Amino acid sequence: MCDLSQDGLWESDNAPDFSSLTRRIDSFRGSNLANKVPAETLAQAGFFYTGESDRVRCFSCNMTVDNWYSGDRPVDKHKQFSPSCTFLTCVHRTSFNQNSNTALISEEVGDVEYRLRTGEVVDEAPYPIVPHMRNEEARLRTFSSWPNRTPVRPRDLAQAGFFYVGQSDKVQCFCCGGRLNGWEPGDSAWSEHSKHYPNCYFILGHDVGNIPIQTGIEEDASNNLRANDPALMQNFEARRATFAGVRHPIDHERLARAGFYSTGRGDAVLCFHCGGGLNNWQPEEDPWVEHAKHYPGCSFLLANKGPEFVNSIQLQRPQHDRAVSFCFFHKLWMRKLQINIPLKHCQYQH
Numbered sequence: 001m002c003d004l005s006q007d008g009l010w011e012s013d014n015a016p017d018f019s020s021l022t023r024r025i026d027s028f029r030g031s032n033l034a035n036k037v038p039a040e041t042l043a044q045a046g047f048f049y050t051g052e053s054d055r056v057r058c059f060s061c062n063m064t065v066d067n068w069y070s071g072d073r074p075v076d077k078h079k080q081f082s083p084s085c086t087f088l089t090c091v092h093r094t095s096f097n098q099n100s101n102t103a104l105i106s107e108e109v110g111d112v113e114y115r116l117r118t119g120e121v122v123d124e125a126p127y128p129i130v131p132h133m134r135n136e137e138a139r140l141r142t143f144s145s146w147p148n149r150t151p152v153r154p155r156d157l158a159q160a161g162f163f164y165v166g167q168s169d170k171v172q173c174f175c176c177g178g179r180l181n182g183w184e185p186g187d188s189a190w191s192e193h194s195k196h197y198p199n200c201y202f203i204l205g206h207d208v209g210n211i212p213i214q215t216g217i218e219e220d221a222s223n224n225l226r227a228n229d230p231a232l233m234q235n236f237e238a239r240r241a242t243f244a245g246v247r248h249p250i251d252h253e254r255l256a257r258a259g260f261y262s263t264g265r266g267d268a269v270l271c272f273h274c275g276g277g278l279n280n281w282q283p284e285e286d287p288w289v290e291h292a293k294h295y296p297g298c299s300f301l302l303a304n305k306g307p308e309f310v311n312s313i314q315l316q317r318p319q320h321d322r323a324v325s326f327c328f329f330h331k332l333w334m335r336k337l338q339i340n341i342p343l344k345h346c347q348y349q350h
Helices: 021-026 039-044 074-081 086-091 111-118 136-145 154-159 189-196 236-241 252-257 287-294 299-305 307-315 319-323 328-337
Strands: 047-049 056-058 095-097 102-104 162-164 171-173 260-262 269-271
Touching (some): 039 047, 039 074, 136 154, 154 162, 154 189, 236 252, 236 260, 252 260, 287 299, 287 307
Antiparallel strands (some): 095 102, 260 269
């Protein structure tokens, strides 16, 4: 489904995303540089191969370094030429073995990815990529000529950050610039967005200036969801009031404190700030922990609990859970309720 061609009306520079350690390692395939310095060591230091001589570039600070020799320590050279690099200061808590004088990198392979997801490593690229489409209503208006037989609704696509580019069934995200086409029956706008562009800041819940349609949750004839306006839900008491008469396994006050309000459908809740939804709660679960587990980029969460708390929760998750965004059950839930609330074990929404 993922279409990376360059013929869109609102195109950006769709260069490879080298925030991924694996992608940085792959960039060194076929280069002679790897014979001097191990590709994995260079990649762990934030570098990817530029294709020119022995020049590498940091994905975070964009500093280029060349003239490598056998025995060079990439982290040391990175610190020498770009000591203020955010990637270095946030990710590489390096120590030195006095006997070997070698920098020891203590991070797991997935450390970079989870720190990027939680916002600790700052991507300085301008977001959103298409700022005039940050308004959901504006995005929805672009679907006036959307093919009628396409199996995904314009409303769902606009909510998931997409606008129509006017070609076939091709859409583009206002935030990351990612494009998708070839929609099939059963596809979910949210899950496909997350699967193909897992590092999109909108998907991760970061504040990228999205302006949702101010009618709250669209009430469908097939369910009785409450049309709570997220803007009104900024107030703690207003959020707590939505749980009146709701039988929920979690204390209502704890849910409201964590930013959630009731949708009126079972135990499903939404965060007033990032829009992240959760359901299928267990009595022993902590709302703040679940918020951090599934929507680590939410600025309300970060402001109240701090990045250290969020990072600690993310580190407890298996690597494959951090890499995979939505699971199969999310599609079943979407088709059943026609609302954008993922199951709690299918992580990022927006």
